[in-house]
Amino acid sequence: MNQKMKQASLILSVSALAVAVAACSGQSGETPQTSAQDGKESQPPKLTHLTYWVANHPAAAAQMKTYADMEMYKELEKITGVKVEFQHPPLDTAQAKEQFNLMIASSELPDVIEYAWTDYPGGPEKAIQDNKIVKLNELIDTYAPNLKKLLADHPDWKKQITTDNGSLYAFPFLRGDDKVRVFFGPAIRQDWLDKLGLKMPTTIDEWYSVLKAFKEKDPNGNGKADEIPINLDKDLLNTDAPFLGAWGINNSFYQDNGKVKFGPIQPEFKDFLATMNKWYKEGLLDKDFAAPNAKLLDNKMTTNVLGATAAFNGGGIGKYAGLMKDKDPSFNLVAAPYPVLKPGDKAIWGQKDFAFNGVGAAITTSDKNPVETVKWLDYAYGDKGEQLFNYGIEGESYTMQDGKAVLKPEVLNPPNGISSQQAIAKYTRATWSAPFVLSDNFQVQYLALPQQKDALSVWAKPTAERKMPLVTPTQDESSKFASIMTDINTYKDEMLLKFIMGVEPIDNFDQYVKKIQSMGINDAIQIQQTALERFNKR
Known part of the structure; x- marks a missing residue:
């Protein structure tokens, strides 16, 4: 009798622990945090921290030390619970490339590297073969519904961000319309x-x-x-x-x-x-x-x-x-x-860019949570992410009028000799590059x-x-x-x-x-x- 009670007690304890772990691992969002492995559903660890290497931009660098201070990323942290530690190379192009080469030669990489991967020696397929970045085909197919739909709707975009071997390697910066490809x-x-x-x-x-x-x-x-x-x-x-x-x-x-x-x-x-x-x-x-x-x-x-x-x-x-x-x-x-x-x-x-200019956010082999990182990156390609990455914070940098985001006058025409690019840079990276789809509605207003x-x-x-x-x-x-x-x-x-x-x-x-x-x-x-x-x- 005592042995049965012990077994029952153990079962209850394990069940309670499983419920507790599941509750702690839960995260609000449009996709559940599950992954298919060996035919079974398992809970990956909750993503709370990412390291992210990306070139800075003069419009942002003039007023903030890191992209983490940008309103877009502050809001994204509130939404996803993920704190991002941005790593920026020097603004000088030659120094930035030198830092990239030194970084990529090391064994410890940041979780995400945003880069023009077509410039990698051997191209992005070689970066995958070198075990530096992760091939994303199955991850995007399973855990990135927003980007998956975009690529299905725009096969020409998919062609541009796919290697000759058929590999998807990064979450791309995409210029969605001809109006945003000439600048x-x-x-x-x-x-x-x-x-x-x-x-x-x-x-x-x-x-x-x-x-x-x-x-x-x-x-x-x-x-x-x-x-x-x-x-x-x-x-x-x-x-x-x-x-x-x-x-x-x-x-x-x-x-x-x-x-x-x-x-x-x-x-x-x-x-x-x-x-x-x-x-x-x-x-x-x-x-x-x-x-x-x-x-x-x-x-x-x-x-x-x-x-x-x-x-x-x-x-x-x-x-x-x-x-x-x-x-x-x-x-x-x-x-x-x-x-x-x-x-x-x-x-x-x-000058006329293709929809994809080669710049994208790749997940490195050092990332211990690639599934959750894919979900975090995919947010930018959904409706809410599109609003955030293009326009910033509703009520602060834009308002909604007749179903469209409208940038505020003080952002487009800032006082005190500040350029509109610098004013927008407080909120988003939309005036240069980021892994999202740049909207022609933004571009027409910005210009x-x-x-x-x-x-x-x-x-x-x-x-x-x-x-x-x-x-x-x-x-x-x-x-x-x-x-x-x-x-x-x-x-x-x-x-x-x-x-x-x-x-x-x-x-x-x-x-x-x-x-x-x-x-x-x-x-x-x-x-x-x-x-x-x-x-x-x-």
Whole structure:
């Protein structure tokens, strides 16, 4: 009898303990916290803490130490009960990449790494094979209903975020509509054009005439010859070919009717270099173009000495309008068309992102709770997450009107010279990148100024037909490709500066091409060609 009572008591104790554990493990949400394992239901541990490596952004870094201070993530912590410890590398791109490489080489990784995984040597499939990040196909299929539905509804998106081997590897940042995929291009001071009676330039020759006038005719009206006609630093020269594209090429790999080519060895590149060399010698191109410096660029624009540049719509046109509205009410930086060589030519090159730009949040093999992390990341792709990640906090950064989120006027038009990007950054990452779907409703509001709305249509005109998709070489290809291109890119970038600054005569261009060919560029082109053909078969 005593033995039976002991057994009954033990059973009751175990049952009570199981109930207690289940209660402690419970978490409010749209999906139950269960996982299928060996055909049985089991309760994974409750997720309360995540480590998350992600690049910071100047608009956020200027006012907070970490994304954890952002209202969006504070609210997400309240909703999910998950406290996130963000790890940010330096803002400098080269230093950030160096920190990523050091981190990825270690055995202890943060739980989540948000990165442009197509830049990983060998691509994201190699990161999975290296046992650095987790293949997500089954996890998304089972535990991420929001993202799963999006990918089912948009097979083109799924193609872009899938490796050639069929692996899903990250929760992606997605630009959901054409309106949110165009955000960068040439920009010029319309008030300077008006003052000098000049028309908007559309060809390279017209740009030359306008820049000469900016230099010689004192458009800022201070009686000094201090105008800098155009700033195109070496990074801007590389980004979606804002001026190089007039010659139909870019500064990297591109495709021409399905055939991969390398822009810097094309004959047209010589003509571009000769043009930039002429602009530099005549003082039209900013003498500091070889050393990109965002703060120095801001200073030149806001001290009324810079006439043109290549700019982002929000972080350029919008930012400077906000900074200058009280300082100089006549200031008017507007989008200019991507230039062509002959009047009436169709612009081929321009900035237009694919829905996926390669940036996504991957779960590392160090994460002890991948199932719960998947659920946490999936929240952003549902209706409530879409509101939070795009607009921030209802009543603080936006209100609901006729069923739509409307950003508050003080966020879009902040006081005291703060840009709208900085004001929004207190609440969300929607003006740059995060693992969620960027809404066109947000973008149309964010680009509130007439100049910004015009920029959407002006910069959207190029066909971008030669842009390479986000291809991923295999492990062997990637190793060979990286070995070739590391040296070629170093040499190419060095020679770009030398040719433009006149240190190297343009007549030596053919020798430069032969040098790049001797370094194995044809093998690199073939690797890209093979990867493009695999991508097209996905």
